[in-house]
Amino acid sequence: MALTKEALQSLVALQEKDSALDSIQKEIDAVPPRLAALEADLASEKRLLDAAKAKILELEKKKKSKELDVAAKEEAARKHAGQLNDLKSNEAYKVMQAEIEKEKAAVGDIETEILQIMEQIDAARIEEKAAVVEFNKTNEFSKKDREKLEAELSHAQGRHATAKAERDATAAPVPPELMRIYDHIRSRGKPDAIVPVIDGHCGSCQINISPSMAAEVAKQKALVNCDSCQRILYKPEKAASAA
Numbered sequence: 001m002a003l004t005k006e007a008l009q010s011l012v013a014l015q016e017k018d019s020a021l022d023s024i025q026k027e028i029d030a031v032p033p034r035l036a037a038l039e040a041d042l043a044s045e046k047r048l049l050d051a052a053k054a055k056i057l058e059l060e061k062k063k064k065s066k067e068l069d070v071a072a073k074e075e076a077a078r079k080h081a082g083q084l085n086d087l088k089s090n091e092a093y094k095v096m097q098a099e100i101e102k103e104k105a106a107v108g109d110i111e112t113e114i115l116q117i118m119e120q121i122d123a124a125r126i127e128e129k130a131a132v133v134e135f136n137k138t139n140e141f142s143k144k145d146r147e148k149l150e151a152e153l154s155h156a157q158g159r160h161a162t163a164k165a166e167r168d169a170t171a172a173p174v175p176p177e178l179m180r181i182y183d184h185i186r187s188r189g190k191p192d193a194i195v196p197v198i199d200g201h202c203g204s205c206q207i208n209i210s211p212s213m214a215a216e217v218a219k220q221k222a223l224v225n226c227d228s229c230q231r232i233l234y235k236p237e238k239a240a241s242a243a
């Protein structure tokens with residue numbers, strides 16, 4: 001396609017603006033994953049805290065159930081002791097006494113279990129306290145980090161809006177056909193769509209530019225793409241002196 005010096009220069013200027021815009025966009029895109037990581041850290045501390053609380057509740061439930069067992073065994077022993085004098089035979093008396101002894105022994109065993117559970121509850125409370133401290137610490141840090149990130153984001157968004165307005169103003173004089181080619185190259189993962197020819201080489205892929213092709217580039221009358229990477233080529237000195 002036919003080209004003018006001015007069109008090429010406007011495209012070089014546009015690429016500078018696009019590059020600035022891209023780097024601001026990168027800053028903006030980096031914020032959400034960092035916010036998500038903060039949330040994930042806090043959620044993980046919260047899960048530890050919830051688990052510590054649940055463990056205490058579970059142990060307290062177990063203790064309560066053992067206490068009911070003790071009360072039931074004590075009640076049975078009392079009831080059986082009251083019945084001893086009504087028994088007619090020596091044999092039945094002995095059987096009942098043995099039963100009462102068994103019930104009293106069971107009470108002793110369960111009380112030992114209750115003491116062990118109480119020790120476990122004490123240990124679990126210490127774990128819970130540590131989990132609360134960790135959670136509060138993480139919560140405080142993550143709140144500060146979140147505020148900082150949100151401020152960064154808002155600042156970057158403001159700069160983005162300004163840079164976008166400048167970019168659009170710079171894009172205005174670029175001929176539509178040239179713009180389509182430029183956009184196409186950029187959409188193929190090459191943000192540096194227009195590159196200078198430096199010492200007879202493509203400024204991006206470094207391939208040798210033939211003298212006839214270099215002469216075409218220097219004339220600035222037609223679009224010249226690098227044979228290897230397809231980027232648009234321009235001669236920087238000419239563009240600079242003309243500007």
Ligand SMILES: [Zn+2]
Nearest residue numbers: 202205226229
């Ligand atoms: Zn190239």
